[in-house]
Amino acid sequence: MTGNVETARAEATTTCTIAEAAREALAEEMRRDPTVWALGEDLAAGGIFGAYKGLAQEFGSERIVSTPISESMIMNVGFGAALAGTRPVVEMRILDFALCAWDELINQIAKARYMFGGQGNVPVVIRMPQGIGRGHQAAQHSQSLEAWLVHTPGLVVLAPATAADEKGMLKSAIRCDDPVAMLEPKALFPTTGEVPAGEHLTPIGVARIAREGSDVTLVTWSTLLPTALVAAEKAHEAGISVEVIDLRSLWPWDREAVMRSVAKTKRAVVAHEAVAVGGFGAEIAASISEELGLRVTRVGAPRIPVAYAPILENTYRVSAERILAAIERSA
Amino acid sequence: MTGNVETARAEATTTCTIAEAAREALAEEMRRDPTVWALGEDLAAGGIFGAYKGLAQEFGSERIVSTPISESMIMNVGFGAALAGTRPVVEMRILDFALCAWDELINQIAKARYMFGGQGNVPVVIRMPQGIGRGHQAAQHSQSLEAWLVHTPGLVVLAPATAADEKGMLKSAIRCDDPVAMLEPKALFPTTGEVPAGEHLTPIGVARIAREGSDVTLVTWSTLLPTALVAAEKAHEAGISVEVIDLRSLWPWDREAVMRSVAKTKRAVVAHEAVAVGGFGAEIAASISEELGLRVTRVGAPRIPVAYAPILENTYRVSAERILAAIERSA
Amino acid sequence: MGEMKAADRVTLGLAFLRTMVRIREFEMHARIGYDRGEIPGVVHLSIGQEAVPAGVCANLRRDDYVASTHRGHGHCIAKGADVTAMMAELFGKTTGTCKGKGGSMHIADFSVGMLGANGVVGGGIGIAVGAAQAARLLHKDAISACFFGDGAVNRGPFLEGLNWAAVFNLPVLFICEDNTFSAFTRASDTTAGKGPTARAEAIGVRALSVDGNNVFAVYEAARELVEGIRAGHGPGFLHAPTYRLDGHTVFDKAPYRSNEEVEYHRGDDPVALLESRLHAWGVDGTQLDAIHIEAREEMVRAMEAARKAPSPSEADAFADVQLIGAPR
Amino acid sequence: MGEMKAADRVTLGLAFLRTMVRIREFEMHARIGYDRGEIPGVVHLSIGQEAVPAGVCANLRRDDYVASTHRGHGHCIAKGADVTAMMAELFGKTTGTCKGKGGSMHIADFSVGMLGANGVVGGGIGIAVGAAQAARLLHKDAISACFFGDGAVNRGPFLEGLNWAAVFNLPVLFICEDNTFSAFTRASDTTAGKGPTARAEAIGVRALSVDGNNVFAVYEAARELVEGIRAGHGPGFLHAPTYRLDGHTVFDKAPYRSNEEVEYHRGDDPVALLESRLHAWGVDGTQLDAIHIEAREEMVRAMEAARKAPSPSEADAFADVQLIGAPR
């Protein structure tokens, strides 16, 4: 499979924020399939990013369920309800709080299909907006942990970065019969983008070429995509042509698309918001090194928690400058 | 710093199991320092691996605390008690159950020193025996998750594989002013080894050359060490001289020792029991590739949960044969 | 029991006995299988606790759900799971309920609503609550029953699950099978306050406590709660004190309690209690013996079938992980 | 209050008022700082809830411990944390309690036993219990107080922490500061049963419920519980219903409740209630005004100091992570 096939199909588009795209996706799937429902805190009020706005009014309190502050129950109820024939969308508010339900996600949901010998599917979507948000909320509200989830057998892991993919991936996730960890790009929720009109599904496991280029391949995803595109533009101005791959599906990841691009450019950078040490970038880098024998330059956060003060928070953050420096340094 | 400096100091040794070494370490530290105490389920009965045998009798129920089945409390009580001037040893029974306390470990303990601006230390040891045990206990009792912990700022991560290191690292962990994730090698608890007599501390951050060699460097740790040594012996028989590095301290890890060895051998294999995808082996491989421009061969489990039936469990397991094949394939 | 006709109570008692003896025989055979090395993995036995699943599950329909624990053989059998497939699972064979992937701690049989034993204490609570919520959403009138031990009442999911079921008025029966111990520790040493029933009531769940060794009492109390649950009155809670006659696992010698204590509790063995009751009601010994013999033969056959069943192959390890992104 | 001498109750009331007004003024200034963009991060205000920390902490010593929540300014101030450092923390400055690393949700001041606000609902419970267990081990007679919201009573740590404190008979005072809402949801919609007090009692913790807007009542109830705790009778629980007059965060307009409702509750503003009581006891308006003016001036100075304080440097981001294995 190759990149951005699905966008070719789209004829008309509409512009909306990522939060709106998310709401549309859920609303469409709930209209289509009466077994789809959502549960999480404050959903009746529209959710903290507005991604559930108006849905309680349309679908009622039995399908848009505002729950107690009981993360481990939210997660495990989603699990039990998936085993019993529904397709729950579990809202964790932000990824950090999902750690209160980590046993349920990792020990129950991810392993169930296997432990039970494939008796049933576990079609549950776990929404975990991740990364540094806009509110400077410090260490317990800002983590990016995709590396953990990719390391967990049984899970599909998605990390959209655009409105189109937020919509297309959430819809694909809801229709997926595996548990899907949906790592939404928290900081990008209010940003707008084009979304193909009509039924729009993003295929799972297919990367998107966000910018074509010939000198260096830059693999990235989620909140770092806009920054990566800025860096690519700066590199362009400096005479380096950068191909930016928005990986977007982290498990399975589109190894073929990445290898094809790197085989062409012979230079690779991988950049993500998460801590570099033990990040998913290490897996991509190790894979490229194994397959193509190339040295990959990794960019990620230092191994520090996210701090409150903006200057400290920025030190954690991967900037366009840091990506540009990595592009220049890559060989 | 170089490998195995501390063993040189030892004059006499005693032979004991890893579980006994653990018990000795804790007992010695509790005798030395009245602020050291332990908390976890069934500790009065000696713990499930016998690593607390007799300690309740010696130290009483206020210092060897048998707790309710309340993992999130066990973890957070350890945290609060560390803030309040004691040095708690938190026993999680096995790593898998620690996921019930993951918020407390990751969101509270690991980040506390930072969030609070360095006001105090968090001298707590979290014991999480990991990996496939001897009882064929399947997916929820067999995980290896060191990669997650290494990815978590604020934590020291130790993974001893021998009786000497179990003792020396647990003692170092208890004296460490940072939170230490102590990933004990569950399957190896009953195996015996030499332990230096008298006060024995293993330095944190220093790898051990478990076998010297010149053709290939094999980096490994924890439960896989004995298997790696078998593979090295087989390679030796096949005419390949393998240097086996027992990394043992995973964060910080002894980059210098690894790079020195690989710079010498020019061929590197990294092997661990955990799932290969997103494993800590990826970090080591990416680092070696970055620093030395070498292609590293990774060996780890397939991305599947651990199954119950021995043949299925074995399919997950990294065997000496698989390591040997990697050694032969490495270049 | 007062109102029940003598014939009916005998019929019911014999049905209970059949279930309880099947559970016991299954586990005695599992112990033998473990001791002989035919069953590779650790097994937790519920010998002495059989009245609880038997009495509770007699109130359940096939389409009702059950979520269980690490000590779940009794719950599975009482809910109607196939013992041949269960035994094969313990043997780690492809004919097992989980194709040998789960073992004792993960036995599940979705075809009878058994949503799994569970390796995590308290792990079944949310599953049962979720299944009940799904049933409502799907306009099914199924209910969920959730078994857990006395140790689970000190874990967060107990609070979260009971509160949730009460808030959403869900059809869930919670059963605390209180076997006096949580692993090697006496439950009373780690549980404060007025006990599980008081906790459930405070959280807003109707609760009853009943002698867990008396299967008729368990049955009646569960029936009362299940009737309320089916009538839409929301969740119920049953506390059933009993005693774990064996060790925590097949290899636990239980040095933390005296032989006298165990012997004392053997006097309350629910199977023996039920038999003497049936005896008093005029059921003769041969009829009781027949039940034992039949169950024993069933388990011998199950063992035999498990022994002969094919082991999984290495390739099987890669199946059933996930549909998208599975290895190989 | 019956037994207290008139002069004493006035003295006490004025002390309460000082604390409550300092809390309120701190938060009013924090809101201004946020609105002006001087405070970068989200702030949760406890305006309307000041009687709870003021009444509770008046029973605590400096060496006692407090664990708090995301809405913790009041707990910090009442426990004696330095408002200048607190304000600097909100500004993200090096002179902040946490050198700008924590912000409002992580303010801590170990020098007065304040073991931290907390970004995780229920996250402080274990910390307080652990500090109490440490105190016993170190033969200190300090106690722990733990504040949490009405939302936290539905999270696992509530059950686990109360049970733990009761089992080990630890000196912990649990305070449920029930401000009617958990974020955008009415607490009564998500909490089943007989409420927090009944839950605590069922778990074996002595519990009292008291009007959380009446600082004298809070003080008296907390005193009664603290006396028992210090006497070694184990943990206590205080339920203090009150009302969150502002939004969940500084930018929440709270569309989920009516203006009428808020106005109604303004009638129970604990500061106003205390002032009218003091007034009735003969304290004159100028004395009350002086307290407000003093507090306001203190906060203006704290704002000024925070404004002038140095910002951290990039290098500071790498400090305080850990002693071994820190980056750079």
Ligand SMILES: Cc1ncc(C[n+]2csc(CCOP(=O)(O)OP(=O)(O)O)c2C)c(N)n1
């Ligand atoms: C969360 C968690 N903690 C610890 C364990 C280890 N463990 C297995 S069974 C058990 C005792 C459980 O006691 P109880 O709930 O009374 O059930 P019983 O074994 O008596 O049936 C423990 C502690 C576990 N499986 N899960």
Ligand SMILES: Cc1ncc(C[n+]2csc(CCOP(=O)(O)OP(=O)(O)O)c2C)c(N)n1
């Ligand atoms: C475990 C967890 N879940 C969710 C949140 C998000 N959150 C922050 S405050 C809050 C409401 C808490 O309500 P309550 O406990 O009553 O405290 P209050 O805000 O009223 O002071 C929620 C849901 C969180 N911080 N932690």
Ligand SMILES: [Mg+2]
């Ligand atoms: Mg029990």
Ligand SMILES: [Mg+2]
């Ligand atoms: Mg509240």
